[in-house]
Amino acid sequence: MKTVIGLTKAGIRLVDTFGAYPQYRLYRISQHATAKKKGHYKLPVYTTPEEYDSTPLRLRTFLKGIDKDVLFIVCGGPAESAASLQVLQHLRGSKVDILYIAPDPTYLNRQERLNERVVYHVLQEYARSGVFNRIYLVENKSVEGLLADKLTIKNYYEQINEFIVSSYHMMNVFDNTPSVFEELSPVAEIARISTFGVGTLDLNKEQMFFPLENVSEKEYYFAIHEDRLSKSETMTAIKSYLAEHNNTENVNYSVHETTYEHDFVYTKYFSSVVQEREISE
Secondary structure, three states, X not given: OEEEEEXXXXXXXXXXXXXXXXXXXXXXXXXXXXXXXXXXEEOOOOOOXXXXXXXXXXXXXXXXXXXXXXXXXXXXXXXXXXXXXXXXXXOOOOEEEEEEEEOOHHHOOHXXXXXXXXXXXXXXXXXXXXXXXXXXEEEHHHHHHHXXXXXXXXXXXXXXXXXXXXXXXXXXXXXOOOOXXXXXXXXXXOOOEEEEEEEEOOOOEEEEOXXXXXXXXXXXXXXXXXXXXXXXXXXXXXXHHHHHHOOOOEEEEEEEEEOOOOOXXXXXXXXXXXXXXXXXX
């Protein structure tokens, strides 16, 4: 079992999307949470990040019994994202991955841009120093390119959230089940700033969920239909894919059997460099 904790409105939307999978224990922390509902912790409504940062949160009972493996989701920008470190302090003793949703700064006001800059950099620095296991950076506009023909005004967030969560879930499943074939070596300890992405074996293309710079390592998960695993051209296609995209110091990959009609390639990208973003005041 893995615990998923969402902070901010966007964070709890993603937590709700994880509800489609029984492998996760879900917690929501936000002023948008539902008071007195199981798995919900309703924050007070404050107007400034400083209020959320300085007001103690009584989360010990709420988070009692969480798993040792935790995914913490937060979207930078909203004032309540300033409570991130308070929440994370209650997770000491767990292996914590952070899924950071980087908002489009075009739609943030001045206070939100300043807050986003702080939260974005602080969480990366903590992850890079090893306080947290890893931080995954994701931005919606990067995911849009994979879903352009499916997105509407009505289903925009639903479709994007489902795609982010299903991609993360599949890699989590593959990490916890035996592969058919693999060539793996440990990722460098310092390479804790990451993103992930999806590709297609037949088109030999991959799309990152965040424009991560200074990528030093990659890990590929090839999800192949069971009938195609016994065909030699499948191995040829995998080797061709790896050769086409092998532009880093270290590349790992594993091959996994599925019953899905189409074959997919899920990718994790790793960097040791804190990522910068152009966010004007």
